[in-house]
Amino acid sequence: MSVTTTNFGTVAQGARGEKVLSEPCIMVILGASGDLTKRLLVPALYNLECDGLLSQNFAVLGTSRTELNDEQFRENMAGKEDGLEKFHTRQQFDPAACDRLVSRMHYTTTSISEQDFFRLKERVAELDKVYGANGNVLFYFAMAPRFFGALCENLYKAGFRDGPGWKRIIVEKPFGTDLESARQLNEEILKYWDEEQIYRVDHYLGKETVQNLLAFRFTNGMFEPLWNSNYIDNIQFNVCESVDVQGRGGYYDSSGVLRDMMQNHMFQMLAYLCMEPPGSFEANAIRNEKAKLLQAVRVYEPAEVPKFVVRGQYGPSFSKEGSVERPGYRQEKDVNSNSSTETYAAARFHIDNLRWQGVPIYLRSGKALWKRGTEIVVEFKKPPLATMRGSSVSRLDSNRLIFHIQPYQGIGLTFQAKIPGPTLELQQVDMKFGYGDAFKASRYTGYEVMIYSCSRGDATLFSRGDLVEAAWQIAQPILDYWSSHPAGDEFPNYMRGSWGPKAANDLVRSEGRRWHEVVTPEVLERSPLFQGADPLLLRTVIISLRSISVEAGETIIEIGTPAREMYLICQGEAEVLDASGKVVSTLKDGDFFGEIGLLVSIDRTATVRAKTQCDLFVLEQGDFSRIMRDHPQLAEAMTNVAKERYQVTVSASQLMGPAENS
Numbered sequence: 001m002s003v004t005t006t007n008f009g010t011v012a013q014g015a016r017g018e019k020v021l022s023e024p025c026i027m028v029i030l031g032a033s034g035d036l037t038k039r040l041l042v043p044a045l046y047n048l049e050c051d052g053l054l055s056q057n058f059a060v061l062g063t064s065r066t067e068l069n070d071e072q073f074r075e076n077m078a079g080k081e082d083g084l085e086k087f088h089t090r091q092q093f094d095p096a097a098c099d100r101l102v103s104r105m106h107y108t109t110t111s112i113s114e115q116d117f118f119r120l121k122e123r124v125a126e127l128d129k130v131y132g133a134n135g136n137v138l139f140y141f142a143m144a145p146r147f148f149g150a151l152c153e154n155l156y157k158a159g160f161r162d163g164p165g166w167k168r169i170i171v172e173k174p175f176g177t178d179l180e181s182a183r184q185l186n187e188e189i190l191k192y193w194d195e196e197q198i199y200r201v202d203h204y205l206g207k208e209t210v211q212n213l214l215a216f217r218f219t220n221g222m223f224e225p226l227w228n229s230n231y232i233d234n235i236q237f238n239v240c241e242s243v244d245v246q247g248r249g250g251y252y253d254s255s256g257v258l259r260d261m262m263q264n265h266m267f268q269m270l271a272y273l274c275m276e277p278p279g280s281f282e283a284n285a286i287r288n289e290k291a292k293l294l295q296a297v298r299v300y301e302p303a304e305v306p307k308f309v310v311r312g313q314y315g316p317s318f319s320k321e322g323s324v325e326r327p328g329y330r331q332e333k334d335v336n337s338n339s340s341t342e343t344y345a346a347a348r349f350h351i352d353n354l355r356w357q358g359v360p361i362y363l364r365s366g367k368a369l370w371k372r373g374t375e376i377v378v379e380f381k382k383p384p385l386a387t388m389r390g391s392s393v394s395r396l397d398s399n400r401l402i403f404h405i406q407p408y409q410g411i412g413l414t415f416q417a418k419i420p421g422p423t424l425e426l427q428q429v430d431m432k433f434g435y436g437d438a439f440k441a442s443r444y445t446g447y448e449v450m451i452y453s454c455s456r457g458d459a460t461l462f463s464r465g466d467l468v469e470a471a472w473q474i475a476q477p478i479l480d481y482w483s484s485h486p487a488g489d490e491f492p493n494y495m496r497g498s499w500g501p502k503a504a505n506d507l508v509r510s511e512g513r514r515w516h517e518v519v520t521p522e523v524l525e526r527s528p529l530f531q532g533a534d535p536l537l538l539r540t541v542i543i544s545l546r547s548i549s550v551e552a553g554e555t556i557i558e559i560g561t562p563a564r565e566m567y568l569i570c571q572g573e574a575e576v577l578d579a580s581g582k583v584v585s586t587l588k589d590g591d592f593f594g595e596i597g598l599l600v601s602i603d604r605t606a607t608v609r610a611k612t613q614c615d616l617f618v619l620e621q622g623d624f625s626r627i628m629r630d631h632p633q634l635a636e637a638m639t640n641v642a643k644e645r646y647q648v649t650v651s652a653s654q655l656m657g658p659a660e661n662s
């Protein structure tokens with residue numbers, strides 16, 4: 001038997017290349033009346049059915065305290081308005097596949113009491129006979145973690161461990177709320193069940209682009225030799241969410257982004273990206289290396305936390321008239337009005353092993369930010385500029401390998417290329433691989449591969465107890481420090497829709513680096529200057545942009561100083577002041593400024609100051625001139641603005657721009 005990649009993940013292949021089905025089993029979903037079952041688990045099972053991967057000897061038994069019969073449960077799951085027809089992820093809905101799946105779905109009402117679990121056992125035994133599931137049972141805990149211990153005990157007492165067939169348990173996150181509770185939970189579960197029977201879910205491992213991290217690293221000979229501190233300058237993990245807490249304030253306020261995103265999803269990606277090559281692709285070989293990697297991450301002393309970790313919480317957004325448009329976190333439903341819960345965190349970690357010693361590992365994640373996007377940026381060391389002596393090249397950039405995890409899925413590599421022409425001038429360019437261009441695949445929930453692998457006893461994509469504890473070990477001092485130092489007036493410290501708190505920039509800047517913001521054409525097109533622009537122009541501008549954040553009140557450009565760059569406001573407001581300090585205009589999202597000094601090579605004619613927190617893209621003089629030369633339509637648009645704003649007429653020769661180091 002070999003292993004191959006299908007359009008949702010890794011499935012086994014028989015000797016003759018045929019698909020290998022999930023194993024026969026009864027899948028018992030505990031907590032089946034909740035949202036997870038309807039929105040994710042049933043659509044995932046439906047995808048497996050459509051792809052022909054679900055065994056005929058597979059059936060579902062949903063259970064929860066809600067009183068329902070089989071028919072009502074089926075209706076709930078398949079219903080047009082609020083069921084599979086709404087939540088399926090395929091381009092076209094297949095009613096026949098839906099019927100085939102739903103006819104194998106059953107329901108029984110169960111409370112958490114012991115006696116009910118004996119009844120549950122009888123029902124499973126009945127279904128086992130009907131479907132010929134060989135005694136195999138897959139339990140899916142779709143309930144709050146506080147019930148996990150009791151569920152394990154009751155299943156054990158009801159005798160589910162006995163008899164023929166395998167018994168496996170999928171446990172949803174969060175696995176504990178801190179190191180102590182995670183250890184306790186592991187203890188409670190492992191009192192009745194073996195580690196091999198426990199499948200701890202992290203839905204990030206169900207993502208194709210995350211699974212591909214291992215395939216990329218270990219099946220392409222050219223990258224692994226460079227994967228160490230000799231060649232890599234720093235690694236950045238960025239999980240940026242534009243959504244706020246979306247009505248989940250009650251849960252979120254006792255969680256925060258460190259528990260909700262970093263300790264689990266982001267540490268999983270960190271482990272995949274940085275672990276040592278495993279001895280094989282067997283589940284335990286991979287899981288050993290992941291655990292070893294997390295165990296090598298330095299656990300901070302409490303006093304080190306403020307030096308290496310930044311926290312943030314979003315404040316409200318305001319309309320143009322100054323009224324609150326959308327609430328800040330402390331005003332969200334079910335959130336403490338004085339809450340110190342962080343909705344944003346940025347951290348610098350150290351991996352204390354031979355491979356990564358000295359390479360900064362940066363993580364950041366937050367809610368209510370400027371865009372949705374998850375990326376991992378591997379920044380390579382720059383070559384010495386001295387190698388270019390005797391040429392006009394005055395700056396060399398790093399090569400960056402960017403894993404676009406979502407929503408855009410792909411991989412990009414940036415490097416410098418010589419601009420065609422008789423002189424030696426360089427430009428950053430990129431090579432891109434997009435999943436959509438290379439593969440024909442439907443969209444999946446990520447749970448397909450989880451259920452499928454568990455049914456086949458493949459634990460590769462699930463967390464082992466030691467990994468979960470290692471992850472909590474790293475998070476614990478940060479949680480401790482924050483709980484003993486409430487945020488108070490420090491929060492809110494970033495505006496909805498921004499890039500996060502400025503302190504996150506200072507964190508990387510203090511080490512001579514900066515966050516790499518992945519800009520998309522859509523973001524650039526928010527500026528009228530770039531609306532409907534040629535894709536080549538957008539791509540060239542995107543790759544040349546640098547990002548900076550400034551606090552309200554900070555001066556961005558000062559009158560009378562030389563002009564070296566122009567700015568584009570991604571988010572925020574800035575005021576333009578004349579020589580007497582009078583505000584002459586206000587600029588906002590999508591506006592640009594600082595272009596006149598570059599267009600006509602004169603010193604700054606006005607001061608520009610941030611009125612609110614401002615997130616800005618910067619275009620350096622050299623790139624500016626080059627882009628103006630190559631894209632006359634942009635030059636024309638810009639000179640028109642200059643004419644309106646400053647009554648300045650710019651000649652074509654001026655647009656050629658001064659050389660970068662003149």
Ligand code: BG6
Pocket residue numbers: 241260261
């Ligand atoms: C969940 C968190 O685990 O992951 C949510 O509880 C978060 O707060 C979500 O929004 C993000 O998942 P994804 O797949 O949308 O990146």
